[in-house]
Amino acid sequence: MASSAQTTAATVSGVQVQHGTHIDTIESVDAVFREQRKLSFTYGVIFFAVTLAIPAFSVWWEGWYANPVWGGFTLNYLFVSLLYYVFLWGLSYTYIKKADALDERLSHMADEIAAATAVNVAGGE
Amino acid sequence: MGNLNVIAIIMVIGLTVFTVGLAIFVRRFTRTTADFYLAGRKVGTIANASAISGDYLSAASFLGVAAAVYASGLDGVWYAAGFAGGFIVVVLFIASALRRFGEYTVADFAYGRFGSDRIRLVTVVMVLLTSLFYMAPQMYGAGTTWTVLVGAGLFGLSPYNTGVIIVGLIIMFYVMVGGMKGTTLNQIFQFWWLWTAMFLVCVFAFFAGNFSYPKALNEVTHEQHRDVKTATVAELTADDGAMLAAAESAMSPEAFESVQEVVDAGDPEATAGVLLPAKNKLHTLREMFFNEPGHRYDAFNQFSMVLALVLGTAGLPHILNRYYTNPSGSAARRSTFWVLVFIGTFYILAPIAGLAGRQIIDNAWRAGTAPINAAYVDGLLLKSDAIMPTLAQILGGEWLMGAVAAGAFAAMFSTTGGLLIAAASAIGHDVYEKYVNPDAPELRKVFVGKASVLFFALVALGIGLGIPAVGLDKAYPALIAMMVTWAFAVGAGAFVPMLLTGIWWKQTTERGAIAGMLVGGLGSFFFIIMNILKQLGNLPAEGTLSFLGSLTFPTLFTFPAALLTIIVVSKLDGQLPKNVDEIWMRIHGTAHERHEREMGTDKVGTMFSSGGH
Incomplete structure (x- = not known):
């Protein structure tokens, strides 16, 4: 997260977008983008690791695909037909919460920038 | 021709009348292009999630997943899991950025991100290619479902051709009249209809058919598949x-x-x-059982199929276009979560129906009570695609059969409707409005959109009629699911690498993106055509051509190839748009959304007003 010193620097770079009283600068967007990218790609690695582990286990782990654990359910069948969805729901829910929180941080950062800009203008920049 | 299912036919007609009536009702609220293509950008989270689900759940999901499980056991269950898993890629990497960019279509995004007309046109070509690949199985499903349900043709046509033409004309009419608003409302209704139909089949299986999930799975596993x-x-x-x-x-x-x-x-x-x-293709020394992998796919295709399904979802233009109808990026993410809940529950139910069919249809056949419209071999259905209507008729008589038949048509209507909107927007919006007549009045633009719907509906209709003519239906045992996977492969190759790099890698250049789309999209197209030629017996049995035709799922090759092409060409090219920082802020910034929130214009409005933008 950018400090107030960083946000002040951002306003003087000249690259900013303003809608009404709300401002994005390239530096503030870049800072949050990096965190958004970290979040998305971390979740992406978890998603692909789990998703590709299923066929990997199907190929190489007999206890996964051949041994029934509940009635006719093998671990493989149980995971693909039921538990995988619980994984998808949990992953997407926690991701959305964190992504929304990041948006809020960008919002606060932008407000700080707007306030700093107002001070600079008032001070005869 | 077997028994005419009168009640079922009445229910299908009822669904059709409702669909067309809703489109006519909504017509008065469709005045602008934003209304026609994007439902005024005022579709709420749950409504949009339902509409995306309706858009997404096609004949392949409603008829094909249960059929794949019925025929192939665990390998068939993967269709359900992979179809659902694809939305994680959408929510993690694409949904909110696409909405924040705030245009109409994927081609708009490509143009806005990379700033050239030629990338917009390349994207349009890929959109049309993907959409046509996806429309083909819907039309084929229409013909085959008509054959099972009615069993008779009109005006001297075969039952199959009659089904294709009638369903094609109905969809064309209601999309032309209702636009995205009418299509959205219909998709919401159609999704919940087919979800309920699947739910009822499972409920009837548990209560009327004395079905127990773990016990039934155990019983079908006692003997070799x-x-x-x-x-x-x-x-x-x-x-x-x-x-x-x-x-x-x-x-x-x-x-x-x-x-x-x-x-x-x-x-x-x-x-x-x-x-x-059945032979076990994965563990060749083991016997094949219903609850084990290997009936359809060897080790290579186990991985390749999973990748094709989870990446392909993020490359379907009619699904991506839906993200522009959200009021904000955050709402786009929330919509995707609810999509996962809605379709996830559906995909949990579909394999249950497939397994229940394996047991209940066999029991009914041995008791002499199985429906006579379907063909059987020693208690197993000759064509697994008939499992849903057959199982429904055994469990709940003609009423449940009617609900399922209407669900099948709802699945085709909703998906083809979304595809027609996507294809029409590619021509009407991306080509006509941008290059042919940018100053056209709003009503003229809407007219061109409707004319595009008419054109592509006729093309889809022609493809549907042509499938049996070239023998494709005999070349592939599960054609509906196979053709849908082709659309996924083209979308995954053409769009997903471009979208991922366009959103997440600032150094992506226009030349890199175009090269990647061509490699991924045309590469997938090439492998699919080779596979079709091989299945039709037009390639030699051995050699390079035979190898090129043997890739059932080309995504494992085409996706990394496209991604690598974008990176290498962009590095070599280095020509970034002059305003790349502004573009970057448009994708990842939220000032616009915060302004809308402050002004109260980010709220979900009613779709029953005209002129919204």
């Missing part, structure tokens, strides 16, 4: 009657008796339905 095949006498008696001996080992003595009679008659071209022990 069997395949249904229609074989000629010549095939059965070749190699000292190896196939005939295998059929004798897999069939009941009574059922095998009828096969033996056909063989004894001596006509080598005569055919008989037989059951054969």
